[in-house]
Amino acid sequence: MNAAIADVQPSGPLVQIRNLAKVYQRGKQKLEVLHHINLDIARGDFLALMGPSGSGKTTLLNLIGGLDSPSEGSLSVDGKRIDTLGESQLARWRAGNVGFVFQFYNLMPALTAQKNVELPLLLTKLSASQRRKNAAIALQLVGLADRASHKPAELSGGQQQRVAIARAIVSDPTLLVCDEPTGDLDRQSAEEVLTLLQRLNREHGKTIVMVTHDPKAAEYAAHTLHLDKGTLVEQGAG
């Protein structure tokens, strides 16, 4: 199985998960959060992960985004085994391949929207002017070009989340992982954010994996997967 995954061609699914398990050690207790998951996510897919609290959806999202390492099984993204990478290799891989969107935006409060969006580009070899230019394009894409010099505290929740999306896409990653991106937003802002994600998926070909509790949010995705007690239980169209 492993050898087969190592040979995954770029034309195959973007994400291939085989027999994936995650066990956390909490004191003397072992907590098995994910049980032998098998999953393929196609390039250009917009996948919603749903399930009750504690079902393991955020854990699965963290593993796909390379924030955590599995206890068992294998995980390949764009043909690269990421379950075998060390911490610093994973950091480099994340910088080039994944964009992250969080429930609470997680912007740097002391930096302007422009500087927040530029953050991932600091890890590239781009010049300062090129970084500024790319960040401006990303902000324009999310409709916030006129808010570039504003700090997060001067923006609404929806605007902050759009800045966070601009930060996630500025280095043009293949994959966007979004953890409850509308969980802290009112209905209208949530719809704007979801529409934006949908547009990034449809028009710019971004593969998106989104964790959500909200069935309405899941409707924006192309597919929805349900997790319960660490196991995939259902798969259907979004």
Added chain:
Amino acid sequence: MKYFHLIWAALWRRKTRTFLTLVSIVAAFLLFGLLDSVRVAFTAGNNVAGAGRLVVTSKMSMQQALPVSLAPRIAAVPGVSEVAYADWFGGVYQDPKNQLFMFAVDPNYLDLYPEFVLPADQRKAWDADRTGAIIGAALAKKFGWKIGDKIPIQSTIFPSKSGGSNTWTFDVSGIFHAKDSSQQGSEQMMMFHWKYFDENNAFGSGEVHWYVAKVADPARADAVAKAIDALSANSDHETRAQTEQAFQAGFIKQLINIGFVVAAIMGAVFFTLLLLTGNTMMQAVRDRTSEIAVLKTIGFSGRSVLAMVLAEGVLMLLVGGLIGLGLVALIVPGMAAASGGMMPVHRVSSQTWEIGIALMLVIGLVVGLLPALRAMRLNIVDALSGR
């Protein structure tokens, strides 16, 4: 430099806290700069002119006198090019508060101190006047003395034969200046003829308290000092010859160990600063747990995060420390002027700047180390989920 704006923004994330911490750093380095300037002023080696001079005192104590007859014997020691002698004269002008640095010196004493500038005509007048005295410019300014003034001085030790009292009268023959501004403390001195002192001193005669021997080759100063001490070995007036720097350092050490005092005070101040800024840094990093987790999420390595937090600690110390030392640089000239030349230092020495900057870097790294390690080891998943 690419990350500088990130580090700067992190530093000012809590403006009040950072400001208060900076104030304490500024205060610590202000105190350090002032104390270290005093230390440098009193303990640093003298100028090049002083490097070739030996001071010869009694081996027992500076208070023990030596026979004046030693002068030609010291002059005959190979390597000694010139000799002069002097005596301490405890003088008071009008009020016991006005203690004077007065010395009875032999005629060629000034020849050994080219750093004191006395116009030739005034030198000539002084040489010709038995009760003549020369005074430093700062002393003249302090009491408003002019050339030609007759000054009554009370000796705290020596009664005058002529008057039967402790009052000695001197004529101001000349006013000397220090060649180098760093020597301006010397302008508080007053010198008069040893011969007048010896003849008019009711306590005895033929004795001096120290010799100054000029060494032709400063590199041979140790050997010459040994040869001078050998002249009086096993006599009732054994000597100790030492370089002028060693003599001055020893003299000041008898009064106060400035280096120790500065080290002790600054040790306490910097220890407190270490705890204070260390605590601030720990708190600052704890407050930014989720922000650091986000940086690591988007691809910043643990080492990058470690370096940024360390740089933040160093930057905080550099900003506060440089402001503190900058203030010292502004204050010291005024302090020196206010001391009337007693504090012979007019600017912050390069040594003080070097020690100060080294302290800023070391303290910055020390206070940043624990929070930086914490940030480096931060588990992204735990931090993002608030665990």
